[in-house]
Amino acid sequence: MTAKSWLSAANSMILVAGLLVAWQILFEFAGIQAITPPLATFLNLAHLLTTEAFWGHLEETGRAFFFALALALLLGLAIGFWLGAHRFSSEVFEPILVAFYSIPKITLYPIILLAFGLGLPAKIAFGTIHGIVPVAIFTMTAVRNVNPILLKTARVFKLGVWKVVGSVLLPAALPEIFTGIRVGFSLTLIGTLLGEMFGSQRGLGYLLMTAIGLQNVPLIMSVTLLIVLFAASVSSLLIVIDHRLHRRMS
């Protein structure tokens, strides 16, 4: 490990410690009816992870998230490559993409539920529409900014379209595209969970929703903790890869 990565690891440690302390202090003020303290929440979560019913919910969310992410990446990359390579198309469609990014997609939920019905497809669709735009926008910018010399070289070598995408565009644009994938990951997760909160009988989002209804604070806190732990750790990992890719290119 270099000195720099030690420093950032130390920074993260201090940050996590600070957040835990803030949590404990908040507990002292808010009391046991409102929130559970850090240690108890971790223990609750550990206990929750030993029950079979919880794994059922986890598996359901995992499955929905997996498909949603796969779709968001696939469609996002396809749209991004197309708009990035074709200047006029991007002039036409980029504002539409940006506008779609800014709307509260939660309002589209009734439409998606009516179209897909209650269950897995609706959740997947909801996760996908959240994640697709950042992937598309980052990919588009990345492809557009690829050094023209590389493309000229590809033309000199008379590479086919797929060959150009696979051996020139993708490697050259990868760092930026990866940033898009990182953002897309987060938003797809949020979308999937939101989807479960409304139109579902299973999954972590559903569990949260019922826990709210029952005012079951320990359950809310443990599920929230699990989601935050998962999101933060995967996202940190992606950031490390992201930085490494960017460094390698420069």
Place this chain on the structure above:
Amino acid sequence: MSRAALYRLVFVAAGVALLELLCRTGVIDHLTMQPPSDMVRDLAVLLASGSMNKAMLKTFTNVAIAGALAVAFGVAFGVAIHGYRAVRQGLEPLFATYYAIPVYAFYPLLIILFGLGDLPQILIGFMLAVVAVIVNTLNGLDRVSRVLMKTARVYRLGPVATARKITLPSAAPYLLTGVKLAVAHAFIGVIGAEFIMSQTGIGYEISFAYNNFDNKIMYPLILLVLAASIAINSALSRWEQVLMRRRSRS
């Protein structure tokens, strides 16, 4: 109008016309989706009747409060920590992973802490918006050129005069990016929170109408939210472009 804008208009119009056709011919069930022309007419009726005025006022007020708080706090915080390298490095991992965490997961806790009033919704909007403002404020301040700051020192400008004459105009486009994101995120946060659980507001009305299969209210309201967020966002984008051009000219 540019050629791209014309094509875009044609594309959107064709999409709406196709939807209208599919609904009119019954390919899309009338219970699933209303023809767009009906949505517009119902929206006009709904707005004229004034039955949604209270909900609209509530939602837009909460969005405005959440956005304004996020901008005020975010800019102040960004300015305050801009000079302190250690603090910024310490917070770096938090900013980077922040948007990976589903903020809505905290909504139940906020309801328990503050009750089912406006505050939890405003806080969700604020939480979603504030980090984007901080990050963009820091980015904008970083991009104020050294020469300008030196000029300020040569003229012996005080801190207030420096901020008013040098720092703010130079960082303005980036600050506006933060404001734009703050508005979009506050919108998403407040309406999402209303959707999940609340007693009034547009999000609540949409989910209420959905649960009662009241398409005559649900679709016009969805249309209203989409139109409002797209209008605000494109107005801010245009202003941002104007500022950006002015900055690069000077």
